[in-house]
Amino acid sequence: MLRDEAPRPAFADGLSIEARSVWAKHDRDTDGWLPLWRHMADSGMVAGFLWDRWISLQVKRTIAECLPVGLDDGRRLAVWLATTHDIGKASPAFACQVESLADAMRSVGLDMPLHKQFVDRKLGPHGLVGQALMQEWLVERHSWSRTDTLQVGIIIGGHHGVPPTASDIKALVDHPDLVRTPGCAALWRQVQWELLDRCADVCDVGDRLARWRSVRLSQPAQALLTGLVIVADWIASNPDLFPYFPDAEQVRDQDRAESAWHGLDLPELWRPSEPTGSPEEVFASRFSFPAGSRLRPVQKHAVQLARSMSAPGLMVIEAPMGEGKTEAALAVAEIFAARSGAGGCFIALPTMATGNAMFPRMLDWLKRVPDLRPQPGKRSVLLAHSKAALNEDYAALVRASSRNVRGVELDGGSGEWRPSADRSAASAELVAHQWLRGRKKGMLASFVVGTIDQLLFMGLKSRHLALRHLALAGKVVVIDEAHAYDTYMNSYLDRVLSWLGSYRVPVVVLSATLPAARRRELAEAYAGSASNDADLAAVEQTLGYPLITTVEPNGRIAPEPVAASGRATQVHMERLHDDLTALGQRLTQELSGGGCALVVRNTVDRVLETAAYLRELFGKEHVSVAHGRFVDLDRADKDSDLLQRFGPPEKSRQHRPTGPHIVVASSVAEQSLDIDFDLLVSDLCPVDLLLQRMGRLHRHVRGENQSHRPERLRTARCLVTGADWDTLPPKPVRGSTLIYRDHALLRSAAVLDSLLSGTGPNGHVVRLPEDISPLVQDAYGAGTVGPPQWQDAMAKAATAQELLEARQKEMAQDFQIREVRRAGRPLLGWVDAGVGDADDTRRGRAQVRDTRETLEVLVVQRRADGVWTTLPGLSGKRGGLELPRDAVPQPGLGRIVAGCGLRLPYQFSIPEVLDQAIEELERNYVPAWQSKDSFWLAGELILVLDENCRTRLAGYDLRYTSTDGLEVTRAE
Known part of the structure; x- marks a missing residue:
């Protein structure tokens, strides 16, 4: 019925008997x-x-x-x-x-x-x-x-x-x-x-x-x-x-x-009001800041720019780690939403772990955001990744929001609806609405935190693509860690940005280490035909840092440098031979008076090798590890432990180790975790990632002039290893080359060369944040860097990288939707020759990432008596629980098993190994667990460890412990 008119006639009135029979x-x-x-x-x-x-x-x-x-x-x-x-x-x-x-x-x-x-x-x-x-x-x-x-x-x-x-x-x-x-x-x-x-x-x-x-x-x-x-x-x-x-x-x-x-009870449209008052007042009313905290210049300027733009558009915020970019993005999102008529917000993160960390922060913000509705009610929220059900914050909302509406989980279909069980009525101010939990409908929720894949799927030829466009076209989109994506993913991101621009969707992009050329590409993709070469050139040539770049719907593009906050760290950099003995001796020397060191390795194998050596030297209680080869429950416990012991002073003071402690971690330590160490040792990696790692070094002030840190460690120091420094140019270790490739590693080594050798204007000192942008722009620019003796090897690496990026761009076109065409051009064959359904599964994610398909398994143990149990060592009395195989485990028990999901490492992505592993894992098939009532376990592959938590799979020996995670060695 149209508004403000008399009720329309009954549809059937006057219809012929023939029309009524259809x-x-x-x-x-x-x-x-x-x-x-x-x-x-x-x-x-x-x-x-x-x-x-x-x-x-x-x-x-x-x-x-x-x-x-x-x-x-x-x-x-x-x-x-x-x-x-x-x-x-x-x-x-x-x-x-x-x-x-x-x-x-x-x-x-x-x-x-x-x-x-x-x-x-x-x-x-x-x-x-x-x-x-x-x-x-x-x-x-x-x-x-x-x-x-x-x-x-x-x-x-x-x-x-x-x-x-x-x-x-x-x-x-x-x-x-x-x-x-x-x-x-x-x-x-x-x-x-x-x-x-x-x-x-x-x-x-x-x-x-x-x-x-x-x-x-x-x-x-x-x-x-x-x-x-x-x-x-x-x-x-x-x-x-x-x-x-x-x-x-x-x-x-x-x-x-x-x-x-009324029965469906969808949360009605969010109607944001533009926050009034000074930026300081806006932030004070929306976020919890420690006593005495002051608004950072980049936060203040972001709010001012959002208010001054002719209409909401794209805002790219480049600022150092720890400068409060997330809070700035949420404040801008609220202003943009009020001015554009957006009805929600989507925050895209690189990984599930970073998404999990962001979700409670979004919930806290939402509780403080006002609403113009006459009777503000519920707001639908979603954590959008494949393991969201294991997140405690999201699971609590799901439990609180269950309603007595059956059959609403499905995403449409052939017309055969299978009603779900009745559920007791409940409500919550922030709700995970039952109808908005389907894999295709979920993004229709008003407020969503998810992995970047959920955004990139908007550019993928897939069934029901229009639903994803409807979902995102009504929101403000925030893209965090924008530097974290390769050429293949950036191709999808640029196509998505072009569509978001055509929808006039406000977008906020965040990065601490964004190459200038990439900044231009983002602006050009969003602005589309409204952009001009002069403005785009200015975007690429602006060197200020911090920097906020805005793109308005009328095509106006403006990069604006922002004053630094005054937070500054001087990091002394040195080379360290890639030798465990040398590492052990240096750590023994530096930690002689206590302190906390972070050692970041580029591969998990190097993490485990290093940790084993250091435990022999320092003792097991003084060395811990963090990497991606833990089951989900242990990984969450690891992150929580890191935050508790090494987080901000107000959170970690009582738990921070007093004696020496070393955390050996993979790249999981780069992003989102607010952790703070006295000393950093890092494998050579691309310079933007090294700077991210440095963001975990002296991240917070501990006493006046860092006086609460051990005396030897009051000066921030980063030791760079993972390469043979005696060759010309340096030769990175093989694992690093496989992950990052020679071009990025050699460019990184080249721009760091004067710092590592002490021949630069500031000797060994890199100044944060002043040197962040110059280092990144030099490393990712086209200019010559490094000594003359390196140039032949660097040229070969550059050629190989160009070929790789050309291949990635070409591959990305295979299933990518077309650019927005002229008005009146129908969406004929819009998703023709597409991928079918786009799901947040290992196969789905591979569609928008240039990665090999990997295996994910649920890990259980078989005791000597043949009984299957949950893994030993799980916290909260979840370990060692017996699992029935003749019936579906109780929901709580099934959830624990589902929480023991683990992605097998790269060895199992080799096609012949992958096929053999699947064949062997299918022998652990449990018919009773495939029941329609087995929400947590149906369709999953089960990896069964013996009483010593070992097994053999596809020619590899596997061992799992809650302290070290999964260790993989080739079987003899």
């Missing part, structure tokens, strides 16, 4: 059914509710911007398309599927072949037939040109997730019997036209169609309308919300829809 839904179990007219009415009513109460103004504006009467036209168009979307079910190709309902239609003259006789019916899916009917009706009834009808028809054709291709349309044209049965084609046509006429009358668009005839609907608008129709269809297809006939036959359209909407 069916849309059938339940095989109950033999209940739903006529097409009723599903049309339901879908249109739901679309109206979605527009009025759930879709953000930001999305509405994109849909309406090219329509003659703006938002009112946008609403009418959306409701009309949702109402008509299943018109293709009024065809023999669809109607023949249920014999009893087909017979009822035959009895009134709508003849059709038997289902088994219709050998070509798959060439006429009802979405495609509906598109053909809509186009034909617009041409014959409303004098549209055939070309102009396609931009509207494609929305009908794509409502099952894949817009048709030109070859699909031709195949249907060649089989007209799929649309109308020969011999009674006139009656079929009469019914189809009657239903479409009725849709136009009920939706009150009859007089609009003539005006819409000249409209050129943008591709972003087409995508959003397709997504909206899909959501309306999925809700209207839920029999728990919209019961089937005969039980619901006499219910009024409006009453039926109101009851369903």
Whole structure:
């Protein structure tokens, strides 16, 4: 129903008996059914509710911007398309599927072949037939040109997730019997036209169609309308919300829809208000700062720039580690949302671990953000990665938000709904709404923290892509750690940014170490054709740091240096021979008076080798490890322990080791963890990552002039190892080369050479933050760096890198959607030759990352008596619990096993090893665990360790401990 008008007439009033006989839904179990007219009415009513109460103004504006009467036209168009979307079910190709309902239609003259006789019916899916009917009706009834009808028809054709291709349309044209049965084609046509006429009358668009005839609907608008129709269809297809006939036959359209909407109870649209007051007041009201903390210049300037921009657009914030970029991004996001009409926020992080760390921070912020709704209610939130259910903060919201709505977890489908069990009613201010937890619907939640993959999937040809576009087009997007992605992923990110720019989605990009060329690429991708070469050149040439770059929708691009906060660290850098003896001797010397050292290795194998040596030297209690080869529960405990012992002074003072302690870690120590060490030893790595690692060195002030640190360690010192420094140029260890490749490593060594040798203007000292940007720009620029004797080797490495990046860019194009095309160009074949469904699984992530497929397993133990148990050593009395194999484990026990997920290392990504490993792991198949009630364990591969926590897999010996994680050696 349109707003501010009398209730629209009942859809069925005046329909012929033939039109009433056409069916849309059938339940095989109950033999209940739903006529097409009723599903049309339901879908249109739901679309109206979605527009009025759930879709953000930001999305509405994109849909309406090219329509003659703006938002009112946008609403009418959306409701009309949702109402008509299943018109293709009024065809023999669809109607023949249920014999009893087909017979009822035959009895009134709508003849059709038997289902088994219709050998070509798959060439006429009802979405495609509906598109053909809509186009034909617009041409014959409303004098549209055939070309102009396609931009509207494609929305009908794509409502099952894949817009048709030109070859699909031709195949249907060649089989007209799929649309109308020969011999009674006139009656079929009469019914189809009657239903479409009725849709136009009920939706009150009859007089609009003539005006819409000249409209050129943008591709972003087409995508959003397709997504909206899909959501309306999925809700209207839920029999728990919209019961089937005969039980619901006499219910009024409006009453039926109101009851369903109330039962669904979707959190209504967030309406942010632009925060007033000074930046200091804004931050004080939104975030918890330690007593005496002052607003950093980059935080203050970000708020001021967000307010001064002509309209929200792209903001790239480059600032040192620990400068509060996240808080700045959230403050800017609130301003952008209020000004753009966004209805939520998505925060993209590099990894699941960084996403887990961000989620509670977002929740804390949300609790302080006001709302303009007359009666502010619930806000839907989501942690979007494959292991979100194991996150305690998110799991608590899920438990609190469970509701008595069945069948709503599924993401649509073939029409066969499988209702879930009833759940007790509850509510929460921040809710993980049940309907918004499906793998395709989840991103529709208002506030989402997830991995970068969830954003990159927006650029991937995949089924129901329009839903992801609808989800992201209504939000502000924050991209953290923007430097962390390779050429392959950046290709996807740039394509996504171009679409976000076309949707006018505000975007905030964060990085401490962003190369200038990459800064330009981000600005150019977002601005699209609105950018000009002079502005882009200025973006690349600006050298200030910290730096905030803004891109406005009108194409104005402005890089603005920001004053430094005054936080400064001088780090003394030295080379260290890549020799465990040399490392041990140096650490013994430096830690003689106590202190905490962080040793970062580029590979897990080096982590474990180093830790074993240092334990012999310092004792087991003085050495711990952190890397990615722990099961999820142990990994979470490791992160928590690191924060407790080495976090900010106010959190770690009571737990920080007093004697010497060494943490040997992989690259997991680079990002997001707010940890602070007295001494850093690092393998040679790309300079931006080395600077990130330095961000864990003297990160916080501990006493005046660091007086609370051991005397020897009051000067920040970074020792760089992991290379043979005696060769020209230095030769990185093999593991580092495999991960980072020679070009980035040699460029890093070259820009660090004067610091490591002490020949630079400041001797061995690198000044943070002053030297961050110069080091990064030199390392990633095109200029010559390093001594003359290095240049031949560096040139060869550069050539190899160029070939690699060219290959990555080419590969990334394989399944990438096209750039945004001109208005009126239909989304014909938009996801043709795509990947099917895009899921946050190991295979799904590989679609947007240039990585080999890896294996993930759940790890359990087999005792000597043959009984399976959870892993020993798990904290919280979770270890050593017996597991039944003749039944589904209780949910709590199943969750513990699911929490023992582990991604097997690189050795198992080699194709022949991968295949052998899968074959061996499948021998651990437990039939009882595959039950539909086994939410945590069904479909998972199980790795079974013996009583000593060892096993052999695909020619490798594996050993797991809660202290060191997974150790892998080739079997003898």
